[in-house]
Amino acid sequence: MTRVLHRLKPAVFATSLLASTSALGEPWVDTSDIFLRESIQHLADLHVITTPTTTFPLMWNDIARDLRKAKTHLLDDEALSAFAYVNQQLRMAKKGYKRIELNVANEDARFTSFGDPYRDASNIQMHTSFMTEHFAAKFSPRFNASPSDGDKVTYDGSYIAAYLGNWVASFGMQDRWWGPGWDTSLSLTNNARPMPALALSRKSAEPMTIPFTSHDIPWTVTTFMGVMDDDRVVEDTLLWGFRLNFKPAPNWEIGLTRLAQWAGDGRPKGLDTFWDVLAGLDNCGGVGPSEEECADGEEPGNQMAGYDIRYSTSLFNHPLSLYFTSFAEDGDSKGGLSILGEERYQGGIDTRANFLDRHWRLFVEWTDTYATCRDGGNGDGTSSIGDCYYEHHIYKTGMRYNGRTIGSLYENDATSVVFGAISQVQNNLAFETKFRWLQLNKDNSDKAPEDPLIGNTLTPIAENMLMLSGKIQYSYQRWRYTFGGSISESTFDNDIDDDTDMTLFVNIEYNL
Template sequence: MKLLLSSFLAIVFFTASVKADPWVDTSNSFLRANIQWLADVGILKTPVTTFPLMWHDIARDLDAIYIGQLDQKTRESVLYVKHQLKLAKRNSKTITASAATDNKRFTSFGEDYRNKYHLNVATNWISDRFAFRVSSHYRPQDPLSDETSFDGSYGALFVGNWVVSAGMQDRWWGPGLDTSLSLTNNAKALPALALSRKSAIPVSIPWTEHEIPWTVTTFMGKMDDERIVKNTLLWGFRFNFNPIKNLEVGITRLAQWSGDGRPGDLSTFVDVLKGLDNCGGNGPTVEECAAGKEPGNQLAGYDIRWSSTLFAHPFALYFTSFAEDGDRKGGLSILGEERYQLGVESQLSAFNYNWKVFIEGTDTYALCRDGVNGDGTSSIGDCYYEHKIYQTGMRYEGRVMGSIYENDATSLVIGASTLSSSNTQIEIKLRWLQLNKDNNDKAPNNPLIGNTLTTKAEDLLQLASKVQHSYKNWRYTFGVEVNHSKFTNENNNNDISAFAKIEYNL
């Protein structure tokens, strides 16, 4: 409570002139849906699948359009995004309180609560050269971490077209709407130093008029939670660009390295950059790895998103391939032990709303060749987001940082969210999930190792919905989830959970 009091006093005495937060964060799925639509119709000319997403280019492109020439659907999206930008400029001090019947098992884009009870006090400030945000949280009865934290806080310095920042920011990398295989906001944000491009100033192709907008971001974070290898470092890199109109491509790399008892010098990081970490393959020899010289645990992949129209009806396709450590399998495979995500988006009008609708499927059930049988023929997975040295895996504070459904899982999700400038927004998702499909956990009695959702196979059917309403300086969000879980040789489980959140802009 002392932390909350000090943060509240900081807000009271924080009277500097305030502009917009430089980033669009991961807390508003409705804002993201409208931004994506404006990119699809060509109004926004910047990559939009990497969050935090800079406001700079969005604000520039919105200022350049004449709203009277737009169709009704696009006009609604422009008005909504402009309204959110206006709120960000005018209101930067917020108090948020939420309560739920249960802790949330997994957290998707636009869902910023994880615990039954949550109180947040935040303020930010920006000038032409600097930006700061202080965000303090109080989560009583948090089973995974401290009751108080500074998630979402950061300090940033603008140098030319670059932003240098330090803080704890949620990241969502990729076009996935329900989940992503690389980084999501499922786990709490870890402290990190980051470097990002401020504006996607395009590169011109010589002797043509063709330009390619591009952006890049990289960070080095410290995994300072309870884990097998303490103080592990996490390096992340993402480069995305629009090679042609309506096509966005993203390339992502993540690597765990260093930490207590592990090499952490510059030459080790150079080996990480080179990808020299597959024992007996393109990395150290088996003998060198046995002596502890394996530089790290690396994941890498790419994603694409393409939008078009069919019979004058808009649609989009997106695909992600994201791989764990492993040598190439040959053939068409350019990665190692890759898993996949595929999605289809479209739009429809119903109940006086325009809706973004999508179907998304993911698979994280990998039979790694260095697993139980060593040749990929075992029925036991337990390798995606895992590592034999960094045994806590790609997890932080008890949650996986990638797919919100953990490893050894498949998901099929049908969703819809409103595209509207009205004060009321609606989101609905129907999820069919197969969790922990191999019915196995690496360490069922050790919370630092293995699947964080379930130690046994679970088929879960979930209907989730939420309604968000804004009124003056207030924003209210109410949601409900209806769950039906089926287990092998056990009774089925049915339950209903609900939550409510209230935000006030001072």
């Protein structure tokens, strides 16, 4: 599998180059535009869009269908504004684009959330895409003079895809965001660079009808096999991901997610091993291998799994949404109300408000990744040392890729509380702002503070941070400008002076 992925990697670029002279287009919504996501979610909360909306990339197919069927004469000004922006972006996706993007920043972004334009500071990237009835491709080479991971030329965002009935098979380097969170997610985010992966996704969330009723449940599913080809303890580890996303009722959305690391240099990698991964037979001394077999290196892999729920309603005729995620590390169920192992949590609430002559989505989001696993420390979860979440004793680099976690922006052993505001796009202008209260590496411990391949990628010691960030996006004809920055104040437990940091960036896009 690893060799196949490596051999396919240059093919995606060659195919995209040959295809770039054809008709243009793109089949899905990626993670680059928070304002588009906000407008899509607003229409979904109003039941104008009926497809599940918490799994990205998100297919345009059902969104286009729902926009065609929308009764626009029944929508208020706020909904019409969202409808107009989504429809505009859909038209652009249909006809495609060739775009050049330039980013200039005074330093790398410490956290990269949905819609944030960069990870490494100061780079230039080209995007060109095309789509036919049965085929799609995108070519996105990027040059960075001083990348944090050493790769000056990357192809993040590039892919080739083919439609197979109601399925889309693809290969490429695509950012994924799984979950309802606006600031972060515990499973997959675009915090880390995308890895090369083969993927299969449902094209349309065609509903399943409950037998003997007329009740329909729209559902979609996506799965991928990626290769973690960065510098890590177990080279060329494979990452399998699976997500089932469905809406049992118009105001409810549920997602079920699994991630598993397996194979890699020196590790079992046959189909029988992957079957054990699929069956969850990998908890040593539990439902998986015996302690003796694990000691001999026969543990199949490292898994995480969980679920998320989003519920939208109204309170006193005012829109309100609640969302919750439980996402767990390897481990047997602890019993009681717990149906998973070493789970951590995320919760949030969002609503809408009108001020400054604009429509806004306001949210408060909380996450906790401070897990004290029973198989470490005191062996019973009573240890005050975490160093467990996103970690593994064999795959010691953990659920990380190119120096960043693939999940929460804030790594393990962290608590975050984020207040955010996202405006709708009106008169080609939009705003986003966040205030973050963060406790990073709360246990003041790191698995290997001298080894960059192991342990916490943000800080080896405890850090308490307050951060205010924001951005402004303005579009004019073929140009799109995004200006933003952040200011943060950090305090430390280790008799280290407080630290104030400021970042500024500008991102310029031009459609050829």
